[in-house]
Amino acid sequence: MHIKTGFSIQMRRAARIDENQPDIVSALEAIGCTVDSLAAVGGGVPDLLVGYHGYNLLIEIKNPAKVPSQRKLTPAQITWHGAWAGQKAVIETADDAIAYVRSFVDTATFW
Secondary structure, three states: OOOOOOOOOOOOOOOOOOOOHHHHHHHHHHOOOEEEEOOOOOOOOOOEEEEEOOEEEEEEEOOOOOOHHHOOOOHHHHHHHHHOOOOOEEEOOHHHHHHHHHHHHHHOOOO
16 A cells, blocks of 8 residues: 655564553553554654544554653654654553543544
8 A cells, every 4th residue: 555645665574563552552552543553664654653533543552651852753753743644642641541532533623
């Protein structure tokens, strides 16, 4: 699949994930979300694709256990986030992920 963002995206092997990602995924699944990891996509694309109550959300995970300088978006992530016209979020904890997903769905409107 190719997303037309103007960027070339190549699949990677053995992409690293943040240490807190499994906890965040488990917490999201516990409230009824479907979750797919996009870590192997690379190119600045967020870590997770989350489905909840008919909505699809893109979530970038950062680890709060790391020093602030190691939690910043990478140059590729900054570029991708700047070019992406849709929803995206940066999350650090399972509680933040749940709160974000629920608040997004609660406040989403169709125009």
